[in-house]
Amino acid sequence: MAKSIEEVADAMFNMVKEAQGVKKLKPMDLIKAMIQIYGEEVDKKLCKMAIKELINNGRCVYTYFGGSFIELPHREGAAND
């Protein structure tokens, strides 16, 4: 049975949370991981919508450090008050 956007978004969120501070994940890393875990229950379109959901509700943010990544919101080292 096809996964819902929310289920995939939750699974992606957990991946991002576990990787925080260890490895930076690109959107494609998340999509590939979901396809590997859920097989035919997900597709790229659904995964993209799950990423959109994560970003739109502020659980994750896009970051740029020599490439664009998805991370948990945090204060960056370079930031001034």
Add this chain to the structure above:
Amino acid sequence: MADQLPSTPKLDELEKGKWPSFVTEIKMAAKRSPMAADLLGQLEQSYREKIGYWKHGGIVGVMGYGGGVIGRYSALPKEYPGISHFHTMRINQPAGWFYTSDSLRKICDIWEKHGSGLTNMHGSTGDIILLGCRTEELEPVFDELQKIDFDIGGSGSDLRTPSCCCGMARCEWACYDTMALTHDLTMHYQDELHRPAFPYKFKFKMSGCPNDCVASIARSDLSIIGIWRDEIQIDKAAVTEYAEKGMDIQSDVVNNCPGKCINWDGKEITIDDSFCRHCMHCINVMPKALRPGKDRGAMLLIGSKAPIIEGAFLSSILVPFIKIEPPYTELKDLVDKIWDLWCEEGKNRERVGEFIQRVGLSAFLDEIEVEPIPEMVAHPRENPYVFYEDYEDDDEDDK
């Protein structure tokens, strides 16, 4: 208000001479903007000490978007508090850079209210660049810009803001409507523009003819350059007029044709169009007499990039001719196939041209289902070994 500008003997040197000076512009802005005044101070210190004092920020942006804001912080926030945060916003320019003075005034008013007031019209990708803003002002700027129908452009590993020459709006050489295509691609690919999901940046640039006024062949991952596939139109009477007015057609036109396909017998011009390289030279020299043909479309070229330090590529031919008409389905289908493959297999920070170099053109073409053609060969192969796989297979079958 910045009552007194910092002393800037180094920067003042850049105001000398007869050219416009960004220092003069920043000084003018600094009379109203403390951010601009502190920018002068930090810049002078950088010139004096030969050290850049900017730190890159990688997180700032507006809610929901992953591109369009480039984070900058001063490394000397105590000395220059006005530029403690100095983020850049890229704003999607209208196709062909056509504005009303009213809309420009509104953008500037918003920027003076929330940012430094400094702009760069335009960045190399084509966006309006708004320079210098605090983090907490990004959302208010975004809100106000949306109210006047402007949106943020691309940055990071996403589709960069598509840009084009003024095309049919002002130029008789346009072989397709560059502005319409730019607008359509911008609207169609909103997700790709605002939500970075590529291995690296991807740029479309649309030029209406091979004069390529937006340098699409040098600066875009997919160059869409207007072209014709029938005969150059010749107005014989106008040719005669050029000759009568003293143009040396043999020397100025015929001898400079890279296809060596123009003949001038002193009375008439004839062109062997099958050898024409579509360089536009003859048309540019005799605009009243020669025009692009009537069967018009575009050539797609892939893979250029123009980095600042090293590794520049020019695009090479992918599709020699394609009709460019709404809803542009053929073009979009091809783009989607290229993105699917590159997103799947591309490495971080690998432009599509570099990706093609790594995997090889034939593997790339196989995957995107485009047939190889002679036009794709940029230069003859250097090694002498030639394999005719199909023939070998046929021979095997015959045995």
